[in-house]
Amino acid sequence: MVSSNQLMANVADITNEQMGTLEVENLVVDFALDSALFKRQYMRAVNSVSLTIKAGEALAIVGESGSGKSTCARALTRLYKPTDGVLRLNGQDINCPENQISQAHLAKQIQMIFQDPFGSLNPVHTIRHHLYRPIRIHLPRLEGNEIEDYMLATLERVGLSPAKQTADKFPHELSGGQRQRVAIARALTTGAKFILADEPISMLDVSIRLGILNLMTDMKDEGIGFLYITHDIATARYFAERTGVMYVGHMVEWGESDSVTQTPHHPYTQLLISAVPEVGRKRENSISKDHSKSQIPLWKPESKGCPFAGRCPKVSNVCHERMPDVTQVAEDHFVRCFALYK
Amino acid sequence: MFSHPFIKFLGRFYRGNTAAILGSVIIATVIFMSACASVIADNEPNKRVARGHQPPSAELLLGSTRSGKDVFSQVLHGGQISLLVAFSASAITTLIAVAVGISAGYFGGRIDEFLMSLTNVVLVFPQLPLLIILAAFLGQVGPLVIALIIGLSSWAWGARVIRSQTMAIRNKEFILAAEVMGESKWRIIFVEILPNLISIVVGGAMGTCIYALMAEAGLEFLGLGDPTIVTWGTMLFWAQSNSAFVVGAWWDMVVPGAAIAIFGGGLALLNMSIDQISNPKLKTGGYIKTWRRMKVEVEAKRAAL
Numbered sequence: 343m344v345s346s347n348q349l350m351a352n353v354a355d356i357t358n359e360q361m362g363t364l365e366v367e368n369l370v371v372d373f374a375l376d377s378a379l380f381k382r383q384y385m386r387a388v389n390s391v392s393l394t395i396k397a398g399e400a401l402a403i404v405g406e407s408g409s410g411k412s413t414c415a416r417a418l419t420r421l422y423k424p425t426d427g428v429l430r431l432n433g434q435d436i437n438c439p440e441n442q443i444s445q446a447h448l449a450k451q452i453q454m455i456f457q458d459p460f461g462s463l464n465p466v467h468t469i470r471h472h473l474y475r476p477i478r479i480h481l482p483r484l485e486g487n488e489i490e491d492y493m494l495a496t497l498e499r500v501g502l503s504p505a506k507q508t509a510d511k512f513p514h515e516l517s518g519g520q521r522q523r524v525a526i527a528r529a530l531t532t533g534a535k536f537i538l539a540d541e542p543i544s545m546l547d548v549s550i551r552l553g554i555l556n557l558m559t560d561m562k563d564e565g566i567g568f569l570y571i572t573h574d575i576a577t578a579r580y581f582a583e584r585t586g587v588m589y590v591g592h593m594v595e596w597g598e599s600d601s602v603t604q605t606p607h608h609p610y611t612q613l614l615i616s617a618v619p620e621v622g623r624k625r626e627n628s629i630s631k632d633h634s635k636s637q638i639p640l641w642k643p644e645s646k647g648c649p650f651a652g653r654c655p656k657v658s659n660v661c662h663e664r665m666p667d668v669t670q671v672a673e674d675h676f677v678r679c680f681a682l683y684k
Numbered sequence: 685m686f687s688h689p690f691i692k693f694l695g696r697f698y699r700g701n702t703a704a705i706l707g708s709v710i711i712a713t714v715i716f717m718s719a720c721a722s723v724i725a726d727n728e729p730n731k732r733v734a735r736g737h738q739p740p741s742a743e744l745l746l747g748s749t750r751s752g753k754d755v756f757s758q759v760l761h762g763g764q765i766s767l768l769v770a771f772s773a774s775a776i777t778t779l780i781a782v783a784v785g786i787s788a789g790y791f792g793g794r795i796d797e798f799l800m801s802l803t804n805v806v807l808v809f810p811q812l813p814l815l816i817i818l819a820a821f822l823g824q825v826g827p828l829v830i831a832l833i834i835g836l837s838s839w840a841w842g843a844r845v846i847r848s849q850t851m852a853i854r855n856k857e858f859i860l861a862a863e864v865m866g867e868s869k870w871r872i873i874f875v876e877i878l879p880n881l882i883s884i885v886v887g888g889a890m891g892t893c894i895y896a897l898m899a900e901a902g903l904e905f906l907g908l909g910d911p912t913i914v915t916w917g918t919m920l921f922w923a924q925s926n927s928a929f930v931v932g933a934w935w936d937m938v939v940p941g942a943a944i945a946i947f948g949g950g951l952a953l954l955n956m957s958i959d960q961i962s963n964p965k966l967k968t969g970g971y972i973k974t975w976r977r978m979k980v981e982v983e984a985k986r987a988a989l
C-alpha cells in the first residue's frame with residue numbers, strides 16, 4: 343500500500359501552484375432592503391474595504407456582529423456578489439467579466455469554515471460523503487483506493503483518528519470540536535491555498551478552542567493563508583500575524599496584530615479591547631458606560647462621515663461630514679480617525 | 685445485515701408504536717388481498733353467479749349484488765383499481781409538489797415568485813367542485829383520467845409546505861459549504877436538500893393518497909366515472925342506484941364503504957406516526973400512559989391515608 347505521506351506529497355504536487363495572495367481592493371457590498379418590486383433602498387454592508395491575505399499567514403478581522411466581516415468572506419467565495427471593488431487571486435481578477443475564473447477553480451483555491459459546527463455538516467450524510475464529494479469534484483485524477491487513502495490521511499491530519507471509524511459516522515455522533523475538525527478536513531481535501539474561517543471557534547467549548555486554533559496554526563505553517571473572522575480580539579492576536587478592525591462595514595484600524603492590540607489608536611479598537619474581560623482588572627474609564635447606549639447606524643450608500651461618530655468619545659464636527667483618511671501610526675499599523683490629527 | 689441504518693431506523697420507528705404497527709398491517713393486508721384477488725376469490729367480479737341480493741353465506745362470503753355478482757370478488761378486484769388510482773394520483777401530486785416546492789425554495793427570486801403565484805392559483809380553486817366539473821366536462825372517464833385529474837389539481841398545498849422547509853434548509857451552513865465547494869445546483873437539491881425533506885414528502889404523499897382514494901370514490905359515486913369498471917366507487921354507485929339500503933341489502937353498500945374506511949384509516953394511522961417523528965412535540969402517547977399510571981398510584985396512596 344502506498345503510504346499516506348507519499349500520497350499526500352503526490353496530491354500536493356497536483357494542487358501545488360505558485361505561492362499566492364488573495365487581495366481585496368475597495369470592496370463594496372450592498373443589500374436591497376425593500377421588496378423586489380421597488381428596489382430603491384439599500385444598506386451598505388461593506389464599504390470600501392481593502393485587505394490582503396498571503397499564503398502561510400493569517401489576517402484576522404475583528405468587529406462586532408453586523409460589521410460586515412462575514413460579508414467580506416462570502417463575497418470572496420462568490421456567495422454574495424460584490425457591488426463594487428476588485429477581488430484578486432494570485433493577481434488574477436476573480437470576477438473579471440471576460441476571462442472569469444470558474445466556480446470549480448475558485449473553490450479549489452478558496453474554502454470556507456463556518457461558525458456553527460452543528461449546521462455546517464449535512465445531518466443525513468456520513469463524514470465520508472462530506473469528504474468524498476470535494477475529492478470527486480476537485481481531484482478527478484484520484485481513483486478507487488487512492489480516494490479512500492487520501493480521505494483517511496486528511497482525517498488523520500486534522501487529528502480525527504481512528505480515521506476509518508470516524509469516516510463512517512454521522513455528524514450527530516461527533517462532538518462540536520470533532521465536527522469543526524471535519525469541516526477543516528473538508529476545506530483541506532480540495533487542496534485549498536486560502537481558508538476563510540468565519541468565527542470557527544466561537545460556538546465551541548472553551549476547552550476545545552485552543553485545539554482548533556493550534557490545528558489551524560499547523561495548517562498555516564504548511565503554507566495555507568487564513569482569513570480569521572472573530573469578535574474575540576485575544577485569539578486574533580494569538581493566531582494571526584495581522585489584524586484588521588471593522589465597524590459597520592468600514593475597516594477602521596489595521597496592521598500587525600501586536601501593534602494593533604497593544605497600542606490601539608482608534609477609539610473603537612480601544613473600546614473592543616476594554617471589553618475583553620481580564621481577571622483582576624477593574625473596568626477602566628467610562629467609555630463603554632456612556633457611549634454603548636447610542637445606536638449602531640444602518641449604513642446606506644448615501645450615508646457620510648465616520649460610522650463610529652455616534653458612539654465615539656472623541657467625536658468632533660468633522661467626524662459627521664466625511665470619513666477620515668488613512669494615517670500610518672507605525673511601520674505596519676494604519677488608522678482612520680480624525681482624533682489622531684489633533 | 686441488521687446493523688444497516690435503515691433497518692435500525694425501522695426498528696426505532698415501530699418499537700412501542702402501536703399506531704404505526706396497526707397501520708402497516710392494515711395497509712399490507714389490503715394491498716396483498718387486492719393483488720391476489722383472482723386467487724382468493726373464486727368468482728369473476730363481473731360474472732353473474734347467483735340471484736340478486738343474496739345475503740352473506742358460506743358460499744358467497746359477502747353476499748351478491750342486485751345483478752347477482754359476487755360482492756367479495758368485486759371488493760377485492762375493485763381494490764386493485766381504487767388503490768392504483770390512489771397511489772398514482774399521490775405519486776403525481778408528490779412529484780409536482782416536490783419539483784415546484786424545492787425549485788421555488790432553493791432558487792428564490794423570480795422563479796419563486798412565478799411558481800408561488802401559480803401555486804396560489806391552484807390553491808384557491810375549490811378542489812372537489814373543480815373535480816366534478818372537469819369530470820362532467822370530460823364525460824364518464826376511466827380511472828386513469830381520474831388519477832390524472834386528482835394528481836394535477838391537488839399538489840399546491842404540498843408544494844407550499846416543501847417550499848418553506850426548503851427555504852429553512854437552504855440557509856443552513858452545509859448548503860453554503862456545498863456551494864463554496866462548487867457542487868452543481870442539481871446535486872445540492874437532490875443529494876443535500878431532498879434527503880432532509882423525506883419525512884415531510886412521505887407524510888404528504890400518504891395524506892394525498894387518502895384524499896385521492898376518497899375523491900375517486902366520490903366522483904364515481906356521483907356517476908362521473910366509467911360504471912362498467914369495478915372499483916370501490918362504482919360499487920357504491922351501483923348499490924346506491926339499486927337502492928340497496930332501502931331493500932335491506934346492506935352488504936352491497938357497507939362492504940365497499942368499509943373497504944375505503946379501513947384502508948384510509950390504515951394510511952391515517954401510519955401518517956400519524958410519521959408526523960410524530962417529524963414533529964416530536966406530537967409524541968405524547970407514552971407520556972400520557974406514564975401520567976395515568978402515576979395518577980393511579982397517587983390516588984391509591986391517598987385512599988390508603
